[in-house]
Amino acid sequence: MNISQARRFLGMCDRILVITGAGISSESGIPTFRGAGERWRDRHVSELATPAAFEEDPRLIWDWYSYRREIVARSEPNAAHIALANWAKGRTGVTLVTQNVDGLHERAGHPEVAHIHGSLWHNRCTECDKEREDLALLYPELPRSPCCGALERPAIVWFGERLPAKTREQALAAAMDAEAIVTIGTSGKVATAASLVRIGKLRHAEIFDVNPEHSCIEANSRFAGLAGEIIPQLLAA
Ligand SMILES: [Zn+2]
Structure with a gap:
């Protein structure tokens, strides 16, 4: 799908899992x-x-x-954090799972964030x-x-430690249930993100990957570029 087809598709989905990784925060200088x-x-x-x-x-x-x-x-949340937060606020059925510990999603006003790697501020x-x-x-x-x-x-969550059980279950449930999964700025090398995508794919979710670099996420559609440029187009509120 191209970006406007993807935007329309996502607009029709009731259950969407969004997974963010370091790439979205590196655009804020982190x-x-x-x-x-x-x-x-x-x-x-x-x-x-x-x-x-x-x-x-x-x-x-x-x-x-x-x-x-x-x-x-x-640092400040960037255009991707803000567009994602505004989009999520306007709808139900969106689960945001982040690998990032920085709290920039919350600072952008995101309603609910599942931190699978914990939080710098806790x-x-x-x-x-x-x-x-x-x-x-x-x-x-x-x-x-x-x-x-x-x-x-x-x-x-440090090297060698388990993910927090509640967050892990929430992420798994969202992956099982999702009609679409959007990955943003994750290399796919982090096992959790890759396995959530795999689960979603087995359940026939449509996978969209936004990344300036090539990732190993098994996506149906890839949008190569900065999250700060692509997300405001893809997730128009
Ligand atoms: Zn105590």
Whole structure:
């Protein structure tokens, strides 16, 4: 389908799953922090985003997340976040699943967002796993939970950790049920996105992929280009 056919098709669907990845946020200037070659303070990102690294040096890991919060706090949602939010607000049956932890969908006014990799703006109690929102940019002292007075960790899904069960179930249900799936800025290398698409495809959902680079998403229609340019055309409110 071309873009106007796709827009008409999506306009007729009752149940749509939208999956967003790092590509939509990189257009707001946010680095992915998941790539194998990426480093911070001379360490590989893959060595920092692990439960073992946090256990060993919580100060270092919180400093890294403070650095990331500051980058996001200085950034703004882009035209893709905004067009998607406005489109979703005007209809029912849209599920947004994001791999991004930055919260830019919420800042664009998106009504409901399922964070499969957690959120940069949530802390989790290391004692009882309760989460709370916290918008602090810096922690002169390591954050402690109001529930148990225990050390808090970033509420992020680190390497080797399981996805949050509730969010995972919600995403699976949406994939099983979707008439269409729109993937935006995801390489398809993240297993979750690829498997949600595969499930949707088996159930005969139409798959649309928006990506400036070639992705391994098994799409029926591909729109090559920046999300900030394509999404406002594809998802006209
Ligand atoms: Zn607690």
